[in-house]
Amino acid sequence: MAEEWILSSSINPISVSIVVGILLILFIWLRKSPGKTPPGPKGVPIFGNLLQLGDLPHETMHKWRKTYGPVLWLRLGSVDTMVVQNAASAAELFKKHDLPFADRKVPDVLTAYDFNQGTLGMNQFGGHWRVLRRICSMEFLVNKRMNETTELRHRIRENMEGWILEESAASLGAGGEGAVQLSRCLFLMAFNLMGNLMLSRDLLDVKDPESREFFDCMNKVLQLSGTPNIADYLPYLKWMDPAGMKRKMMQNLSRTMKIAYRFIKERHDDRNAGKVREKKDFLDVLLEYKGDGKDGPDRITEKNVNIIITEMFFAGSETTSITIEWGFTELLRNPSAFQKLREELDSVVGVGRRVEERDIEKMPYLQAVVKETLRLHPALPLLLPRNTMEDTTYLGYRIPRGTQVLVNAWAIGRDPESWPDPLSFKPERFLESGVEYKGQHFELIPFGSGRRICVGFPLAHRVVPLTLATLVQAFDWDLGAGVRPEDIDRDERLGLTLRKKNPLYVIPQKRLNVRN
Template sequence: MEYSPVSLLWLGLLLPAFLAFLLSRRKPTKLPPQPPAWPVIGNILDLWPAPHRNLHSFRAEHGPVTWLKLGSLNTMVIQSAQAAAEFFKGHDLAFADRKCPHALTALGYDQGSLAFGRYGSYWRVLRRLCSAELLVNKRINETAHLRQKCADSVIAYVEEEVAAKRATIEQGIDLSHFLFLLTFNVMGNMVLSRDLLDPQSKDGPEFFDAMNRVMEWAGKPNVSDFTPWLRWWDPQGIKAGMTKDMGRAMKIAEGFVKERLEERKLGGETRATKDFLDAMLDYEGDGKEGPPKISLQNVNVIILEMFFAGAESTSSTIEWMMAELLRQPESMKKAKDELDQVVGLNGKLEESGTEKMPFLQAVVKETLRLHPPVPLLLPRNTLKETNFMGFDIPKDTMVYVNAWGIGRDPDAWEDPLAFKPERFLGSNIDYKGQNFELIPFGSGRRMCVGLSLAHRVLHLALASLLYRFDWELGSGLTPETLDMRERSGITLRMLHPLKVIPKKRSA
């Protein structure tokens, strides 16, 4: 069919008018305020080198809910306690999905993950299993002796290190190394019924190194997260590096699982109580019949995830607690005096005793307020188009909740930048997901499943360190010169590991 020039002219005039008419009929979309953005890349450059700090700086001009365009990705940021309360209380289900970093799709990790898994029936089964078998209060109470053993072992390791470095002790020891060893072995005992890092360990050091590398890859800024058309290329090589190191860790986890399966096959169960691996294997299957089951591949993934989440974030928080107390000698003295009063000068420190230590508990809360282990929490994803606080939020919008910024919300906290544990004495504010000015573990459906365990480990570890040693800063540092800068990643560690001099306390 041929068109005359007149017909083509009318088509050229009417088509734009028709498109304009269709656009005018669309419901107008109201988005949150957005900082100026570059073409194509949007606000990506606004994130680094410290995304939590940079995003927090937008609040003064753009308000408590900020909109960003990160490459092709729509992104909303929650920046105040009031907005967080509305988000978690009124819209938790609409935002219950996850955005998974491209690096963590290596080896199908995201398909078995509880932390990064998509919201659905499999995720609900996994969440229920983790809550009931590993992290329910009854199980945590029954395993207090395991955490005590790990804490006592680390105290002994510190004493050995001091003795070995007596000539150079003024330079200090790397406290972060011992804290990671503590939390890593706590998870080893809870999940696998064994210490993984000790002089006799064979697989432990290799597992430890592989896990460290995986955390480094996961924390690297990755352009593939914001430009999906580049994922096949992996321009920074992050997924390739993750695949290699996660493969090492996965192989070791697979060895633990195979060993346990052989034990069970031979009827060689020797543990007085089931550990988490036993519970996972009780639920293992292909899921073709009945309710969803957990494949052996995903059992390996969950084992890795327990170590990722349980060891890294907890050890970094303990390090921040010690750093803050070393900067505030008066707070350090109050915590020690309380310990001596509750435990006695020659008593036996036990995990349950920390429940009688309100100042120690206040130190933990204040540290989590200023140094939440995952400053932007893990990113949520919008399941459907949602109206939030008067804004029209499209489906598949990524959502960051800036827990670091909310801990500094001037509308929620007096003198928010100061370390003052006393603010929590006599206060009912807690970090269990109902007080939205303090949400280091998140809230709602996707709240950190390990909160109860982390709570116990944080208090026991800090109490053990303070009760057994007097602490000074090493390398000639003073409270005024201690470097409190952060190293950004998924978790928020000190930029430079804390160097300290431990001196055994006399009776």
């Protein structure tokens, strides 16, 4: 009977046709299939992996690498997301796939007043973005203009020293130990620096209520930009603005941009009155721009000038100040590193004058401290989110158009394949190393790489080492009663940037008494 069943089945033409048809379809589908997406943890309906990320998603993603490898696939609500987490994968992305991944995935709050369409950081890839990039990289943040503003940075640095002493004196007057919340002084320094570079004016003058209002509004906009928003992951809820974040952003951004507009109008009035400025600032560059007729607009609209000025305050103030705070935290936690840096400063600069930018190139240990800080504490741990503009095959994986791409620079900086003893603060590792943070060494990419590398890194390259050196040279520091270096925490708080969860409080004692 069995033989008869096999024989009758084998000669059934309908069954044979169905089987052959199915096999042929499968063969064709497999040949044409573009491949699979990268591996990743299983999510839950509607929310995907969103609820698994926790408060520090860069750390959670880093832990998942052990299970799923250096390229991770997540579904955050309805948003497909690829995460790149080692140097080799980052090199593949930036060297071979930079163009198809050059677009941005924009948070909903930054679409308020079409803010994203006028910015450099969050603008869609295209002609307008190229114009802004060209203005910043060729007209403003070039070495010539950086050199022209050296004395300005020195002045702002000296103002910071005064604020530190004033805040310490106020604490003592109130019965405290004289402790200073360093992050506040650093942010004020960075904010005033950007005010002078952008608008040629101090924007933190206690006598000027308009300046104070601008500072307060900017702080609120920064907070909103870094707050998780369910509308970003479930886009069909955007019209509802369920968390009310876009409404709050519109209120604060409106106030911020109105104040910035008054600065722009004031400059227009000066120019119309024939007032000539000796040195151009960034506002002058934007107002004088005329296109070449080949790419992008012929001029930058007043609205977009306003947006760009506002964006530069975001980017320059926040990232610079938190990087310096992290670097100084690590130096205080590691007294031997602090002492090595002070000895280098005393050897190169001495104690008869303040450290200057021209001294930095003669101080390899200071440069190593900056690199080690950026390795362990990139201000944007996941950089800015990219968006794929077309279906792409990357490392054999299928990456559909519209995928969000995150580069976990925090995880790359802690990768034991690239960094021996990766969790320790060891500036010495850079003394015999040619690794830089300018986007060509993919084991250290705190500013990103490729077309969308952070345009402000030339400014950070000057401000961060100068300020760290000033803190070490100008003051002796006390941690407070009973506090040991190892008691200083490195806990993180992620918003728009990666801040210290608990701000650093230290007690300064003036060390230098010089005039220059």
